[in-house]
Amino acid sequence: MHVALDGIAVHFGPVHALAGVDLALAPGEVAVLAGPNGAGKSTLIGVLLGLLKLDAGRVMVDGRDLVAGGRRFQREVRAQLGYLPEAVAFAENLTGRQVLRFFARARGVKKGRIAEVLEQVGLTAAADRAVRGYSRGMRQRLGLGIATIHKPALLILDEPTGGLDQQGLTVLWEVLEEARREGRTVLLSTHDLALIEKRADRVHVLSRGRLAASGTPESLRRETDLPVRVQVELADEERAEAVAGGLSQAFGMPVDLDTRRVGLDVGADDLFGVLEAIRSQQSSVSWMRVEEPGLDAVYEALLEART
């Protein structure tokens, strides 16, 4: 499903929850919506779900205006949406299977799919227990099952990592992988960018109701130009202090030294310079690691730059 938000604005009295947001989602893409509390993430999700009335702008779905398309078109689109709300709780008197049965019935999905979904989210054993006995992570996994039971064209996950243990995260990664494989679109909002960065194709950063940055993790890294962390292990310990001093002088940065291991932050284009500086101190490298800045650091830098 192709979704394009075009100049979306939503006001609550004097508060501009969204102030002219343009954003596009492509099929088969896992897009991440990031931003501090109050940035407008939940409002944007509400707009996509049709739960909020727009003050300005258009939501285009596969080239058609969602509002102008009328109720029938809106229902057609909603039939292709899957949604996991943040910190979802569900009816406590019902079992996980009964909750799933309702959504299967509402979505027109065959009964056999319920067992498949329970298996996928790791709730087969707990399926006939009342939801009141479920942990937060189990409820979250049940929510994932509900959101994906009809294999939606657009899957919207609001803070899906909250409360998930390792098993839950594995389920989430599988859901994302399956969606990508089958060409379905995923939009997820999260505070935990470090956790999600390997799975994200595109990141949209919201700040104060505006899109502060948008791009692939790699392009955002380039945009922020944050230093990379270089760690090298020298072949000989005798020259370590001289190498550390030389590197510190060459790059004007503090250098960590631990016996033969040297660590420093340099620009992504300075890696050959590091190797050159080591060679100039008559030493050589036996091991080297380069760590790119995490997406959370990129996000912080982007927000700082925009405020």
Added chain:
Amino acid sequence: MNRVGRALVIHELSERLRDRWVLVVTLLFILLASGVGLYGRAAEEGAAAVTAPSLVTLATFLVPLVALVLGHDAIVGERERHTLGLLLSLPVGRGEVLLAKFVGRGLALALAIGLGLGAAALMVDPAQGRALMGLLPSTLLLGGAFLSIGVLISSISRRHATAASLAVAVWFLLVLFWDLGLLAGLVATDGALPQGVIAALSAANPAGLYRLALLERLTGAAALQELGLVVKLPGGWAQAGLWTSWILGPLAVGGALLLRRKAVTT
């Protein structure tokens, strides 16, 4: 109602039948109704004639309570569980969601009322039992009116605790204090309140109309006059109109509020 609406009706019914508060109030109604029935069977012939009126009085108190317990969290409960957005993201309109919730909960209420009246009917002889079951349509209307008020409360409340407090307040006002208020008005005006005003005020409350209309039907207007109740009730069509507006009115207001709300999940 479309597929989602039908699924929601079944879901609501299933969930309500497992709700412990609904079960407790329903059980209480069944027990007390059985008690009234047993009393009617054990009593002398004259006392047996008051079984149905006693059941009407009991239903006037308990049916609105069951209905308000059922209705008050229909929307606000979903909102607090963060599932309202999930529900409204299904291919269904907001009005249909409200209607499906009303119907699903209404079925649970009808079951509770049927079980209560049925329990009382089982305790008496078959002829009297049939007379008791004749109370079912009016009692369903009473339940429907209060369920609709409950659903309205749930649509205007932002928190479950607020909705519960409002439901209790409505029950006290319409079921307990309404007649007392009328009485206080009569005493304060030294009986100067015109009959028309008293009749209009009595009929302005579903619990009042239910009680008076059924008591009049069961015991006759003369018997009511002996008790000092000389209220002239609205005619059949007017009563039908009143019940329709009590059931559909709050539901329509609740639906309109839900439709107009800019951010439906907050």
